Amino acid sequence: MGLSGAALGPNLDNYHSAFGVLKYEDPVRLYLPNGLGGGDPLLTTASWVPPMFGSAGLIIGGLYVVLDDALVTTDDKRKPSWPKIWVTISAxxxxxxxxxxxxxxxxxxxxxxxxxxxxxxxxxxxxxNSLSGLVVSAATALGGPLIEFHCQCMRWEALRWETCPNCDGFGFYESYSSQVKCNCCKGSGQTICRTCFGETGIDPNDLDGVREFMKRRPD
Structure with missing residues (x-):
C-alpha cells in the first residue's frame, strides 16, 4: 500500500498542479524526451509528495486490516476482484x-x-459499503484537512509579521462611508516583512504576487 500510494500520489497531485489548484515553491517536473508534448511538463509535483502519499497508503491500508478483523468484514469485500480494483482507482x-x-x-x-x-x-x-470503510473514510475526511491545516499554520508562524502598510494595521479601510476588508492582509492587519518574502521565493515588490500569497494565509 505504501508503494502504491507513493506511485499514484504524484500522478493524482499532477492534476491539481496542471489546473492551477496549487503551486509548489520547489516543483519537480518531468518532461517527455525530444520536445514531445509541446514542452509542457508531463508531471509536476514536489519531492515530499511520494513519501506523503506513501505514508497515507500505509496508514489507511493498516486501518483496513485492523478494522476488517475487528468488525468482521465479509471476504467478498476484503478481497475484491482486480477489475473492481482498477475501476475504483480510475473513479x-x-x-x-x-x-x-x-x-x-x-x-x-x-x-x-x-x-x-x-x-x-x-x-x-x-x-x-463496509463498516470498516466508513470508519476509515470518516477518519480520512477529518484527519487529512486537520493535518494540512496544522502544517500550513506551522509554516506561517515561522515567518515574521509587521503592520500592513495598506490598511495601517486596521484590517480594513474606509471607502464611500463603508468599511472594506483589506485585500493585502485578509483583514488581519498584518503582513509578512519584506525581508521574509525572500524565504517564500516571492518578490516583495510584486504586489500581485504578495496579495496572492497572502490569500493563502489560514484564517
Missing amino acids: FTFQYWLSGYLFSSGVDDNSIMAVMTALAALGFCVFD
Whole structure:
C-alpha cells in the first residue's frame, strides 16, 4: 500500500498542479524526451509528495486490516476482484481530475465541495459499503484537512509579521462611508516583512504576487 500510494500520489497531485489548484515553491517536473508534448511538463509535483502519499497508503491500508478483523468484514469485500480494483482507482483518479477542472473553470468552492462530497458518497456505496470503510473514510475526511491545516499554520508562524502598510494595521479601510476588508492582509492587519518574502521565493515588490500569497494565509 505504501508503494502504491507513493506511485499514484504524484500522478493524482499532477492534476491539481496542471489546473492551477496549487503551486509548489520547489516543483519537480518531468518532461517527455525530444520536445514531445509541446514542452509542457508531463508531471509536476514536489519531492515530499511520494513519501506523503506513501505514508497515507500505509496508514489507511493498516486501518483496513485492523478494522476488517475487528468488525468482521465479509471476504467478498476484503478481497475484491482486480477489475473492481482498477475501476475504483480510475473513479478516484477521475475525482481528482474533475476537482481541478471545476476549479479552473471558475466554479465556486461550495459547489465543488458539494460535487466532490456526492461523488465520494456514491463511490463508497458502489465500491466499498463496509463498516470498516466508513470508519476509515470518516477518519480520512477529518484527519487529512486537520493535518494540512496544522502544517500550513506551522509554516506561517515561522515567518515574521509587521503592520500592513495598506490598511495601517486596521484590517480594513474606509471607502464611500463603508468599511472594506483589506485585500493585502485578509483583514488581519498584518503582513509578512519584506525581508521574509525572500524565504517564500516571492518578490516583495510584486504586489500581485504578495496579495496572492497572502490569500493563502489560514484564517
